[in-house]
Amino acid sequence: MSRDEPLRVVIACGGTGGHLFPGLAVAEELKGRGHEILLLVSEKLIDSIALKEHPEFRCHKLPSVGMPSPLSPAFVRFLRRAWESLGDCRAVYRRFRPSVVLGMGGFTSTAPLLAARLQKVPSLIHESNAIPGRANALASRFTTRVLLGFGDCAAFFPGRDCIVTGTPVRRNLGDRMPREEALARLKLQPGLATLLVMGGSQGASAVNQILFKVAPLLPKGKIQIIHLTGDRDDRLAAANYQREEIPHFVAPFHHRMEEAYSAADLAVSRAGASSLSEISRFRLPAVLVPYPFAADDHQTANAKIFVAAGAAEMMQENQIAPEAFAAMLSNLLLEKTRREHMGAAAGGILPDDAAAKVAGEVIRCARTP
Secondary structure, eight states, X not given: OOTTSOOEEEEEOOSSHHHHHHHHHHHHHXXXXXXXXXXXEOSSHXXXXXXXXXXXXXXXXXXXXXXXXXXXXXXXXXXXXXXXXXXXXXXXXXXXXXXXXXXXXXXXXXXXXXHHHHTTOOEEEEEOSSSOOHHHHHHGGGOSEEEESSGGGGGGSTTSOEEEXXXXXXXXXXXXXXXXXXXXXXXXXXXXXXXXXXXOSSSHXXXXXXXXHHGGGSOTTTEEEEEEOOXXXXXXXXXXXXXXXXXXXXXXXXXXXXXXXXXXXXXXXXXXHHHHHHHHHTTOOEEEOOOTTSGGGHHHHHHHHHHHTTSEEEOOGGGOOHHHHHHHHHHHHTOHHHHHHHHHHHXXXXXXXXXXXXXXXXXXXXXXX
């Protein structure tokens, strides 16, 4: 293959936002370099909604499902759907003739990667978390190369060619803007310390309930809050802050997250890989509350990397007492020097330009004899 010839790249990235959005970031990077992209996604609603904003990409939906326990009656259905996905992928590959296949994790990636192996197409997986998911642990056995969000994860892939790239962040996430401009866009006050609260796509309700209990304990007249509640609780949150006379910006989601990150002095967040990548990019100190039901408790492992670097504090959800949590937030919000040190540490944890790094490895894998 000529080094200048455009590649045909398959990216399997559906099922959750943590797989889909990094995959889209890599797709945008590769398309910008002149390569042809085919996205393999799941039948879930999140994939359909997100892809409406990306009509420039060819997409194909696979009939895949997450793997239940082998002892579960649902395991038979999983095997049937996996077999259907494998046959579907092989038919798609015969038409598309991919140069390389990239799997972003989850069982939407497993059949595409196995099909690549069967058809002798080079392939890679990307693992965002500090502990790999079951799908990537399985798929790594028949892929050419393993790309990692965190270097600590390499221990789970002994003997494999592992490269730390970081986790790609969405291209529509803008750059840091002046804090005063960001606050003005959110109609918040420049003279107050600003707390950003976000629960992620899973477990947002539990984080919301914690903040409802903490709000009355925060110092009045010194703090304001940006609270992204998820698809419920936004009205309840706004009423809560109104009652406590705390200036606030509340929304289920915010599509210009660079405004929220640029306005914030401190974040309360889950510890999913995508959220941590964005926190690192914006050099934002954080208090991390890992989602307790994440597979293999990987969010706690992610959070520990940030804590060890001095970039974050961590509190387990079931151990949070409102008074102690309020005191932690208040102290951090009012200690500028400490926040600056934490923010600088956050910025040094993950590689810059992860999408470009992943794209570069995809191209290298396709063109290496």
